[in-house]
Amino acid sequence: MRTDLCDLLGIDHPIVGFSPSEHVVAAISRAGGLGVLGAVRFNDAAELDTVLTWLDRETGGRPYGVDVVMPSTVPTEGLPEDLNAMVPSGHHEFVERTLLRLGVPPLSAAQDRPGVLGWLHSVARAHVEVALNHPIRLIANALGPPPPDVISQAHDRGVLVAALAGRADHARSHVRSGVDIVVAQGYEAGGHTGEIAGMVLVPEVVDAVHVPVLAAGGIGSGRQIAAALALGARGVWMGSLWLGTTEYQSGHALREALLRATSSDTVRSRIYSGKPARLLRNRWTDAWSAQGAPAVLPMPLQNLLVSAAHDRLMASGDPTVVPMPVGQIVGRMNEVRPVAAVLSDLVTEADETLGRLHKLL
Amino acid sequence: MRTDLCDLLGIDHPIVGFSPSEHVVAAISRAGGLGVLGAVRFNDAAELDTVLTWLDRETGGRPYGVDVVMPSTVPTEGLPEDLNAMVPSGHHEFVERTLLRLGVPPLSAAQDRPGVLGWLHSVARAHVEVALNHPIRLIANALGPPPPDVISQAHDRGVLVAALAGRADHARSHVRSGVDIVVAQGYEAGGHTGEIAGMVLVPEVVDAVHVPVLAAGGIGSGRQIAAALALGARGVWMGSLWLGTTEYQSGHALREALLRATSSDTVRSRIYSGKPARLLRNRWTDAWSAQGAPAVLPMPLQNLLVSAAHDRLMASGDPTVVPMPVGQIVGRMNEVRPVAAVLSDLVTEADETLGRLHKLL
Incomplete structure (x- = not known):
């Protein structure tokens, strides 16, 4: 299974894996997906810097990304x-x-x-600054588009920007702000989530924007990846499943x-x-x-x-x-189980599902 | 697109359409799906009888079904x-x-x-009695399995029994009660619904029972039908979409x-x-x-x-x-739009999606 997301991100499988653990992130990227490190837990930007330096080495040149939490309106500071x-x-x-x-x-x-403190806008900005000094492929924001200057900085360095959206109108506005990839995060997802379930949300977002859409929420098997692709997503964004891995x-x-x-x-x-x-x-x-x-x-x-x-x-x-x-x-x-085994099973089952579906024609 | 549900129900497309309108039901069955008439609105079983007689004629020998509302525990009567x-x-x-x-x-x-009064158990029972005197293919219950004697009566007349489930453990118990088809109804669905979204619920139910599963909730396009099939459903159960049809x-x-x-x-x-x-x-x-x-x-x-x-x-x-x-x-x-046009578009888009997915392999 390959989509144009694979070429865009330089990965083998259209699977983006979010985790607060650098060990999980490195393992996902090494296994051919895109690992994305959740930065919110780092109070100290220098600590994030150290971890990203470790990731630069441990991903062995494979692409990875960083996820920050920046509400589009700056909250109390x-x-x-x-x-x-x-x-x-x-x-x-x-x-x-x-x-x-x-x-x-x-x-x-x-x-x-x-x-x-990672929920503070000032701390999230420090995360971005550190991250952009590493060879990351993607910067993602859990709460909509990052501020315009952050998007510009990312683009200046050839880094793609992704933003989560729980509604089609939000996705449209994200893309107007310069976001390159929309993560359509359904009601069933862990973490910040809206009211609309993925089955309805994903095709709505796909039809609303011209950029690639990742389906997020409820995905933990190859059948669900195939379903996400059927809905028009170019890949999936998975977070919860990695909590159950060895790494x-x-x-x-x-x-x-x-x-x-x-x-x-x-x-x-x-x-x-x-x-x-x-x-x-x-x-x-x-x-x-x-x-x-x-x-x-x-x-x-x-x-x-x-x-x-x-x-x-x-x-x-x-x-x-x-x-x-x-x-x-x-x-x-x-x-x-280890990340590599989980990811390999996801890909095998997704491929089997695509083959099975073709026989229904 | 064909699944074994087509053979089981004697239909052309694995699409079951629920509606309180006999006009919609007849149009769905005539177009190659299975129309299922919601009986809860009939206070008088004789009135249901008249409408089913009309359906016997208007479906032109194509199969159709009837949906009743019977809670598994009899409520206040x-x-x-x-x-x-x-x-x-x-x-x-x-x-x-x-x-x-x-x-x-x-x-x-x-x-x-x-x-x-259709919410009353006694009235729902009268609905069943009337329905079983018509050549229906399926009797569905919106609230889990009907009582054992209703299931036996249906089976004695070669009528299949379907029941909605919002959780895998409920689906298991439905099948133990003798239900032939489980409708996995996700959070996004209209009408009675649970907390678990279809993306998670459908494969859970598919893996929990050995009978065919229909995906319900959030389905209104061929892409979503293809996604439901990817999740392991043998077909879809759609209700809301028909509210927007000419019929x-x-x-x-x-x-x-x-x-x-x-x-x-x-x-x-x-x-x-x-x-x-x-x-x-x-x-x-x-x-x-x-x-x-x-x-x-x-x-x-x-x-x-x-x-x-x-x-x-x-x-x-x-x-x-x-x-x-x-x-x-x-x-x-x-x-x-007319039911036939809606249904034809669903089938075309589902077929196109299955073809598109195969190219990702």
């Missing part, structure tokens, strides 16, 4: 201390009370670290939670970032939808509020509370 | 008067107040008719509302029947999600509560209030 002061004390109390009730211990001094070095609790979850065990909620995102449903997400839970704060305050709690939840080792964006495809993640 | 007495007066007041505020006039004496003799208001709506203009709500169903979003559905709206009642009380209001809303001629179950594919319904 400021120093972490000042922003923290904007979080109502009742919200902090709710988080503390909930962690106590869920039996989640505090972090040890060694585990404690500052909250995630994604998660703790035992997350792995356990992912293996146990069915496709019904996710929830679309604003509690992670302030914008609707699909998460693993568990005792932590349930607490936020129970009566008496406070209203979710706008971006970036909500993530500042919960990011220390996320560290505690993750460190607790309890599979019933891990905070994790994941799509409905989590129901298929029932075995931990 | 009783005479309309007794059931009406179970509806809290505050609910009636809310409905009256809302209709007044939306500018919806009362019905004239000529327009007034009793509420829809669906709706009033001006509904037609206008359907033509205007985008894929973002639906909402999944329990206000129609008491169970989650996707509806056209408008001032009526918004009123039910506004602050101060009463809690939705269980089936069948909610539909008894709103069915007279539905008649008033529909008769008002106002496109901004029409009560109508419809899927996210409504965004594609931008032109009114």
Whole structure:
């Protein structure tokens, strides 16, 4: 299976794989897809720089990309201390009370670290600056088109720009802003997601724009890749599936939670970032939808509020509370395997499906 | 494009079309698909009998089916008067107040008719009894498997039984109950629907059961049919699309509302029947999600509560209030055309897509 996306990105298979793990990203690119590193977790741009230098080496000259989180309208900005002061004390109390009730211990001094700042526009800009000094093929933005000067800088260096869209009108506006590839992210996807399911969204976006479209959301098998291509996508964007690979070095609790979850065990909620995102449903997400839970704060305050709690939840080792964006495809993640084996199976099944479909003619 | 569903049902194209309109149903069957008549609107089984007699003639010997609404657990049953007495007066007041505020006039004496009783188990049973005296090929149930004796009666007469499922475990249980065909109905679908989008649900259901699976939800083009086949479905079940055909003799208001709506203009709500169903979003559905709206009642009380209001809303001629179950594919319904033309385009585009996909190998 080859589409023109393969030529555009210099890859063997029209599979773009997003991961916050550089180990997963390197393995995807080495296996003939395009690995895209999620940069939001890097508070310090120098740390991102080090990881990208590692990727330059470990991808062995294969193309890769970087994903940042830049809302198209710049949200509240400021120093972490000042922003923290904007979080109502009742919200902090709710988080503390909930962690106590869920039996989640505090972090040890060694585990404690500052909250995630990658949601801040200034930090995302620093990510872009660092990334553009590496031989990346693609810069992607999870929340629509990056600012015009970022797009210009990328294009000046021959770097393609991709942006996620959950509606056809958004996709149109992304392309007007200069975006080269639209990722049509359906309701079923993990992380930030809209209301329209991929089956409807992908052909709508394909018909709305003249640039290549990647289908995102709910894709974890070759049959689903073939379906995405049938809908007119030139390839797929996959995120959740890699959480279940050997290279994604998660703790035992997350792995356990992912293996146990069915496709019904996710929830679309604003509690992670302030914008609707699909998460693993568990005792932590349930607490936020129970009566008496406070209203979710706008971006970036909500993530500042919960990011220390996320560290505690993750460190607790309890599979019933891990905070994790994941799509409905989590129901298929029932075995931990190396990225190369997963990718090879995807390609084989997609090819078999295209062959099977032809026999129906 | 042919699958083994064509042989099973005796049809030319693996397209099953649901409609409450016998005119649409006859046209679908005549065009080589399987038309399935929604029976819930018939309060009087004799009236259904007359319409099926008409269908026996108008389908010209082509197969067709009937769809009933039978929850697997029998809900509250009783005479309309007794059931009406179970509806809290505050609910009636809310409905009256809302209709007044939306500018919806009362019905004239000529327009007034009793509420829809098809949601009652006893009425649905009468529908089945009538239907089985006609040469139908399929009996479908919108809410899981019909009771065992209904399945036995159908099988005794060589009639296949289909049931909708929104989860793989439900599909498994349907098949254990004797269902011959599972309709995997995704989140994007109109009417009763679950949380899992088709891209994830269809292959899950296909892998969970050994009977043929139809993909339902979000399908309104040949590309989407090809995608459904890629996911492993043997055919598609389509409902919404036919609302925009010449044969669906709706009033001006509904037609206008359907033509205007985008894929973002639906909402999944329990206000129609008491169970989650996707509806056209408008001032009526918004009123039910506004602050101060009463809690939705269980089936069948909610539909008894709103069915007279539905008649008033529909008769008002106002496109901004029409009560109508419809899927996210409504965004594609931008032109009114005859069923035969719609179906022929679906088949042509599906065939073209299968051909295009093969070239990617």
